[in-house]
Amino acid sequence: MESTDTPDLPAAGDAASHAAGPGFGRLLQRYLLPVGLCDTPSGDLFAERAALEHNKQILRRWMPHYAKVHTVLAGSLLTVCTGAHASEVPGWVVAAAAITTVGELALAITFGCIALVLRLGRD
DSSP: OOOOSSOOOOOTTSHHHHHTOOOHHHHHHHHHSOTTOSOOOOSSHHHHHHHHHHHHHHHHHHHHHHHHHHHHHHHHHHHHHHSGGGGGSOHHHHHHHHHHHHHHHHHHHHHHHHHHHHHHOOO
16 A cells, blocks of 8 residues: 555544534634524423523623624625725626625624613513
8 A cells, every 4th residue: 555645534424523623614604693502402391491591691692792793794894885986896796795785784683682682681
């Protein structure tokens, strides 16, 4: 057998592949969206209540972050759409940026309202 300089890469399902860390897409998804933050409640009534309380604490901690991120993204996209150079680019580019801006505004408002409700609605 010939030796090569390239190391063997673990298969996608191996535990060693997860030890290297998540990929860029997974990190970007985690930074932009609250995916995988909450635990699924299971077990008896007390375990379910404890899981729900834990989920509320996590959401109280992270929802302001997601609201800030999407507010900054919406503001920067709105600046791009309405900036001085917006009239110099093709219309389809401005339309695509406007659609993205509307989505970012919706996410910023949604996450901001959730953060506000979680902050004000202490049990």
